[in-house]
Amino acid sequence: MGRETQTEGKPSASFDTVAASAMMKELQAAYCSGTTRSYGWRISQLKCLLRLTEDHGEDIAQALRSDLSKPELESYVYEISMLKNSINLALKELKKWMLPEKAKTSLTTFPSSAEIVSEPLGVVLVISAWNYPFLLSLDPVIGAIAAGNAVVLKPSEIAPASSALLAKLMGEYMDGSAIRVVEGAVAETTALLEQKWDKICYTGNCRVGRIVMAAAAKHLTPVLLELGGKCPVVVDSNINLKVSCRRIIMGKWGCNNGQACISPDYIVTTKEYAPKLIDALKKELERFFGRDALESPDLSRIVNTNHFSRLTKLLDEDKVSVKVIYGGERDQSKLKIAPTILLDVPRDSLIMNEEIFGPLLPILTVDKLEDSFDIINSGMKPLAAYLFTSDNKFRERFVRNVSAGGLVVNDTAIHLAVPSLPFGGVGDSGMGAYHGKFSFDTFSHKKAVMYRGFIGDADIRYPPYTKTKVRLLQALVSGSFLAIIRALFGRS
Numbered sequence: 001m002g003r004e005t006q007t008e009g010k011p012s013a014s015f016d017t018v019a020a021s022a023m024m025k026e027l028q029a030a031y032c033s034g035t036t037r038s039y040g041w042r043i044s045q046l047k048c049l050l051r052l053t054e055d056h057g058e059d060i061a062q063a064l065r066s067d068l069s070k071p072e073l074e075s076y077v078y079e080i081s082m083l084k085n086s087i088n089l090a091l092k093e094l095k096k097w098m099l100p101e102k103a104k105t106s107l108t109t110f111p112s113s114a115e116i117v118s119e120p121l122g123v124v125l126v127i128s129a130w131n132y133p134f135l136l137s138l139d140p141v142i143g144a145i146a147a148g149n150a151v152v153l154k155p156s157e158i159a160p161a162s163s164a165l166l167a168k169l170m171g172e173y174m175d176g177s178a179i180r181v182v183e184g185a186v187a188e189t190t191a192l193l194e195q196k197w198d199k200i201c202y203t204g205n206c207r208v209g210r211i212v213m214a215a216a217a218k219h220l221t222p223v224l225l226e227l228g229g230k231c232p233v234v235v236d237s238n239i240n241l242k243v244s245c246r247r248i249i250m251g252k253w254g255c256n257n258g259q260a261c262i263s264p265d266y267i268v269t270t271k272e273y274a275p276k277l278i279d280a281l282k283k284e285l286e287r288f289f290g291r292d293a294l295e296s297p298d299l300s301r302i303v304n305t306n307h308f309s310r311l312t313k314l315l316d317e318d319k320v321s322v323k324v325i326y327g328g329e330r331d332q333s334k335l336k337i338a339p340t341i342l343l344d345v346p347r348d349s350l351i352m353n354e355e356i357f358g359p360l361l362p363i364l365t366v367d368k369l370e371d372s373f374d375i376i377n378s379g380m381k382p383l384a385a386y387l388f389t390s391d392n393k394f395r396e397r398f399v400r401n402v403s404a405g406g407l408v409v410n411d412t413a414i415h416l417a418v419p420s421l422p423f424g425g426v427g428d429s430g431m432g433a434y435h436g437k438f439s440f441d442t443f444s445h446k447k448a449v450m451y452r453g454f455i456g457d458a459d460i461r462y463p464p465y466t467k468t469k470v471r472l473l474q475a476l477v478s479g480s481f482l483a484i485i486r487a488l489f490g491r492s
Contacts, residue, residue, distance in 0.1 A: 003289045010059055010278075011176070012111045013193050013454060015183075015184055015188045015191060016079050016187070016191050017181055017194055019130070019191070019192040020182075020192055020194065020195050021195065023152070023182075024123065024162070024195045024196075026171075026177070027123045027152065027178060027180065028122070028123055028150075028252045029150070029491065030150055030177045030178040031120075031122055031123055031150040031178065031281065035166060035175075035177070035178060035197060035395065036120065036148050036149060036178050037119075037120060037146075037148045037149055038148075039095065041148075041178075042094060042095065042145055042146055042148055043091065043285075044175075044214065045145045045174060045175055045296070046090055046091050046094070046145060046146065047091065047178065048088045048173045048174055048175075048300055049083075049087055049090070049141070049142065049173070050084065051169075051173060051176075051182070052056075052090070052169050052172075052173040053083050053084055053087070053138075053314060054084070056165075056169055057076065057080050058164075059165060059169075060075065060079065060080055060134055060165065061075040061076065061080070062161075063159075063161040063162045063163055063164075063165045064133070064134070064159075064161075064162060064395070065097070065122070065162040065398070067130070067133065067158075067159040067160065067161050067299050067303065068131075068159065068259070068300045068301060068303055069298065069299075069301040070256065070300050071297065071298045071299075071300065073252070073298075074255070074256070074300070078132065078135065078255065079132055079135045079403070080415075082133070082135055082158060082417060083134060083135055083138055083142075085175065085417075085419070085433070086139055086142050086419065086436075087142055087267075088300070089419050089436055090143075090146045090439075091144055092283075093283050093437065094126050094305055094324050096131065097118070097146065097362065097440045098118060098194045099117040100115040100116060100117045100118075101115060101118075102114075102115055102227070102256070102302075102346035103116055103139075104450070105450070107476050107484075108476045108477055109450065110456065111450070111452070111456050112450055112451060112452045113450070113451045113452065114448070114449065114450045114451065115448075115449050115451075116446050116448060117447040118146070118147070118440070118441070118444040118445070118446060118447070118448065119149035119444060119447050120151060120444060121149055121199050121200075121222075121443055121444065121445055121462070122145070122150070122198030122443075123148045123149065123150045123151070123152070123161055123197060123198055124150070124151050124152070124163070124197060124198055124199040124200070124201065124443060125141065125151075125152050125154065125192060125195075125197045125199070125200045125201070125327070125385070126140045126141055126144065126151060126152070126153045126154065126200075126201045127154045127189065127192075127200065127202045127203070127204070127212065127250060128140070128153065128154065128155050128156055128163075128202065128203055128348055129156055129195070129203040129204050129261075129263070130156035130157075130158035130159040130303055131159075131256050131259045131260055131303070131357075131446040132256070132260070133155060133159040133162035133163065133166070134162060134166070136155075136203045136226075137153055137162075137166055138166075138444075139154050139434070139439070140201045140224075140434060141153055141179075142439060143434055143438075143439025143443050144201075144439075145179070145440060145443040145464075146439065146440045146443075147439075147440050147441075147443035148444075149198070149199075150178040150179065150182070150192060151177075151178070151179050151180075152180045152192065153166065153170065153180070153181045153182070153183060154180075154181075154182050154183075154184075154189060154192055155167070155181065156182060157183065157185040158211075158303055158376075159303070163183050164183065166181055167181040167183050176220070180491075183287075184444050188284075188370045189212055193212065193215035193216075193406055194215070195220050196219040196221065197216070197219070198221070199221065199222050199223070199224065199226070199442075199443060200212060200221055200222075200223045201218050201223075201224040201226075201252055201432075201434075202223065202224070202225055202226070202441075203226040203227075203261075204226075204227065204445055205227060205384075206228075206229075207357070209225045209227045209430070210424060213225065214226070214325070218314065223337065223431065223432070224424075224429045224430075224431070224433075224434065224442055225425070225430040225431050225432065226383070226423075226424065226425060227383070227425055227428065227429050227430040228261035228262075228263040228355055228357070228383050228425075228430075229261075229265075229355055229380050229381065229382040229383050229425070229428060229429040230266065230355055230356075230376070230379060230380065230382055231262060231263060231264055231265045231383060231384045231386065231404075232264070232265065232267075232268060232372070232376050232382060232384070232385050232386065232399065233248060233251075233264045233385075233386040233387075233388070233412065234264070234267075234268050234269070234369065234372045234376075234387045234389075235248075235266045235267055235268070235269040235273070235388045235390070235463060236269075236273075236274070236369055236387075236388060236389035236390070236391060237269075237270065237273040237276075238389060238390040238391055238396065239389060239390060240387045241276060241277070241280045242284070244280075244388045244410070245277070245280040245281050245283075245284045246284050246386075246409045247280070247318075247410070248267070248386075248412055249262060249266050249281065249285060249288060249438075250412070250413075251263060251386070251413040252264045252359070252361055252412070252413075253285070253288075253339045253359055254288075254298075254340075255288070255413055256300050257300040257339075257358070257359045258303070258356065258357065258358045258359040258360070258361075258380075259300065259301070259302070259303060259307075259357055259358060260302025260357075260406070260413070261357075261385055262363065262384040262406075262412075262413050262416060263356075263382050263413070264386060264412055265355065265361075266352070266356075266361065266362045266363070266364060266383070267355050267361065267364065267365050268363075268366060268369075268371075268372040268375055268376075269363065269364075269366075269369070270365060270366060270367065270368065270476055271365040271366070271370055272369065274343070274363060274365045278325065278326070278341065278363065278447055280426055281341060282324070282326050282341075285326070285327075285339050285480055288430050289338075290309070290338065290468075292329075293329070293338040294329055294330075294331050294334070294336045296336050296443070299338075299339075299359075300462045301334060301335040301336050301440075302335045302337055302358065303335075307337065307357070308330075308335050308337070310333060310339060310356040310358075311356070311360065312330065312337075312428070312467055313357075313358060314338065314350050314351040314354065314356065314358075315328065315337075315360060316353070317349055317350055317351070319346050320342065320345050320349050320350070320351055321346045323339055323342040323344060323362075324340060324341070324342050325342065325343045326339070326340065326341040327339045327340035327341060327359075328340045337358065337359050338359065339359050339361070340359055340360045340361065341361050341362075341363060342360065342361070342362045342363065342407065343362075343363050343365070344363070344364060344365055345362045345364075347364075355373070369394065372399075373397075373398075373401050373402065376402055376404075377401070377403065378425065379404065380405050380428035380429065381405075381426045381427035381428055381429050381463065382402060382404045382405065382429055383404065383405040383425045383429040383430065384404055384405055384406050384407070384412075384413070384415070385398075385402050385404035385407050385408075386407070386408050386409075386412045387408075387409050387410070388409075388410055389409070390408070394402050395409055398487055403426060403427070404422055404429070405418045405423070405425040405427065405429050405433075406421065406422075406423065406424075411466070416435075418435075419435050419436030420436055420438075421435065421436075421452065422434070422438040423434060423435040423438070424438075459471050459477075460476075461473065471486075472484065
């Protein structure tokens with residue numbers, strides 16, 4: 001049963017298409033009133049969101065612990081602190097972001113001036129994911145509010161404690177006339193997708209992404225899709241091995257135990273270097289999580305039994321299970337799977353053809369590192385790709401030849417924390433981007449505006465059309481002074 005949380009925090013009994021339609025009318029009325037467009041409203045709502053995160057850090061960490069057994073450090077660093085940074089940046093820069101951008105004009109429209117005005121899209125929908133339920137819910141909402149939109153947030157039902165807390169706190173802190181939270185599962189999401197939105201932001205998997213995009217297409221609604229994919233790590237031999245392994249481990253198992261869209265999905269290295277890399281990974285994993293990783297309080301659990309079964313299926317495939325060289329332990333009662341390394345799994349196995357989204361890490365070996373390009377580019381374009389090398393020429397080739405939503409050299413996942421970089425996918429890993437000003441831009445329409453006075457009204461644009469007018473207009477459109485002179489003097 002879904003529920004819609006308003007300012008008073010009083011949920012309705014159910015949420016279906018009728019309720020969704022009624023809610024849309026209320027939000028459209030709020031948006032059309034002009035309230036959300038004002039700088040004052042945007043700032044006030046961003047401050048409310050900041051106060052929400054500051055007042056309820058412990059509650060948020062507890063909800064994350066309940067849903068994912070997420071370690072407290074991960075909760076504060078990767079969710080709460082990143083949200084605060086995102087809000088503070090918007091508060092600091094919003095006035096500048098809202099200013100019109102000057103645009104150049106041409107001889108064809110002389111005399112004139114032009115600018116690009118950022119205007120809100122209207123009423124937008126944010127459908128978030130369960131793995132980072134606060135960050136992935138509220139970071140897009142920050143952009144939607146900063147851009148002046150009314151917004152509906154649909155948290156993931158797979159993280160029920162986080163969803164309930166989001167609904168409660170948003171209802172208490174935010175302006176319920178323009179900002180709503182709708183809880184629920186497939187039925188509630190379906191009811192939401194039947195409405196005509198001005199933009200939909202969805203974070204999740206490709207299968208649901210296609211459903212969202214198909215629903216949006218019926219209303220010609222633009223979409224921002226963050227879909228993940230198989231994120232590769234290419235490891236050269238000329239590196240600081242210990243530092244590289246620590247960074248790979250933190251990007252894989254230190255980020256929600258592999259349940260992250262930018263988590264390393266597999267490693268590619270040379271046959272010659274693989275033994276050194278594997279030994280170093282084992283040593284650092286034991287140092288981080290102990291000899292019995294299932295008992296480590298610093299390792300998140302698998303989110304639910306369905307995902308546990310999915311990962312078990314990947315691991316237990318006949319041609320894969322024999323490739324485990326480290327880890328593989330699991331405890332279904334606790335929904336825990338230990339960090340697991342596999343060596344040279346078959347390319348046609350399930351684990352190499354699905355996004356893993358868990359603590360399993362295959363290592364593929366090649367004769368020469370350049371072969372990694374073919375492996376990466378033969379599959380779906382990843383959301384992120386990582387390279388560890390000290391070879392500048394190889395680094396340049398990697399950047400030039402690998403297509404991914406984002407690239408990081410000599411680390412993993414940290415580009416997510418840089419607001420001056422767009423975060424988004426390409427191809428199957430998604431479309432559109434956000435973070436920092438990119439969030440403001442993605443929820444804004446860039447409106448072209450041109451200004452002219454009444455002087456300089458030339459006869460050449462009006463009938464009757466003579467050969468001289470045609471030549472002169474062609475010259476003006478080309479922007480060439482020489483062509484204009486020739487046209488004025490009747491020369492071709």
